[in-house]
Amino acid sequence: MRIDILTLFPEIVEAPLRASLLGKAQEAGRLEIVVTNIRDFALDRHKTADDAPFGGGAGMVMKCEPLFAAVESLRDRNSLSQVYLMSPRGRRLDQSIVRELAQGPDLALICGRYEGVDERVSQHLCAGELSIGDYVLSGGELPALVVVEAVSRMLPGVVGDWESVETDSFYDGVLGPPQYTRPREFRGYAAPQVLLDGDHAAIERWRRKEALRLTRRRRPDLLNNLDKDDRVLLAEIEREEDAERKGEQP
Numbered sequence: 001m002r003i004d005i006l007t008l009f010p011e012i013v014e015a016p017l018r019a020s021l022l023g024k025a026q027e028a029g030r031l032e033i034v035v036t037n038i039r040d041f042a043l044d045r046h047k048t049a050d051d052a053p054f055g056g057g058a059g060m061v062m063k064c065e066p067l068f069a070a071v072e073s074l075r076d077r078n079s080l081s082q083v084y085l086m087s088p089r090g091r092r093l094d095q096s097i098v099r100e101l102a103q104g105p106d107l108a109l110i111c112g113r114y115e116g117v118d119e120r121v122s123q124h125l126c127a128g129e130l131s132i133g134d135y136v137l138s139g140g141e142l143p144a145l146v147v148v149e150a151v152s153r154m155l156p157g158v159v160g161d162w163e164s165v166e167t168d169s170f171y172d173g174v175l176g177p178p179q180y181t182r183p184r185e186f187r188g189y190a191a192p193q194v195l196l197d198g199d200h201a202a203i204e205r206w207r208r209k210e211a212l213r214l215t216r217r218r219r220p221d222l223l224n225n226l227d228k229d230d231r232v233l234l235a236e237i238e239r240e241e242d243a244e245r246k247g248e249q250p
Contacts, residue, residue, distance in 0.1 A: 001102070001155055002032040004078050005144050006070050007111040008049055008062075010035045012141040022149065025158040033148065034077075038062075041069035050114050059115030067121050071108060083108040083126045085117060086140030086147070090129030093147065097130070101147070102154035109147060111140030174215040174222055177207040209233045 005013055017023070017033050025031040039047045043065055050060040071083060082104045084090070091097060101107055110117070110126065122129060132143045152158045180191035194206045212234050215222050226234065 002106040004034050004108040006036045006038050008038050010037050030157045038066050038070045041066040062117040064118040064120045078106045085110045085126045085129045086143040087129040088131050088136050090131040092131050098150045102151045109144040111144050113139040174211050177211040213237050
């Protein structure tokens, strides 16, 4: 997959893109990430990429001409079917959107800055806008990195062990289960015995049940589409926690 990131500040994204799994995936040829400096496509000798907003107001607005030119320069290397503006008013990123983005052959992310981006970019250049949450950052570079990281994990070969992806939070609709490693006991706190007994069916059931327990406590909104087996486990959890509240044995 090819991912293009278009930004006024390439230095913000370049170092993270070379690190860890993203760097290894690019070295192995499983992922291509290209950073384009929008300012290179400015029309004047000062490389001006922003201007005062029509109608007045605080701040500056990113100009449409450099952005259109920067995106269109990718036409021979990117299908431009998935061009997204990183914006706080966009669709809030979740795993279903990540899956959707990962299904395409390529992706282009525009990093907004300043007071915003000329509306014609969103209306006539982009397939949509993406947000990583209901808060405001100084620019779209860090959100773009979040999108790249999330999408790359869904691509075959980027994460060495696919089971690591399948046990991620949200991969199958709920939060991930608790994880433990050596030592077995630390300061009197022991790892659950079920994880040490070697019964793989019991371990799988425990992990799913604890994932549901965490989700019930922290993100109950995710429990709307459970299958029959999950509903059985959830009923067990509810009985256990009800008994615990009453001071009884479950």
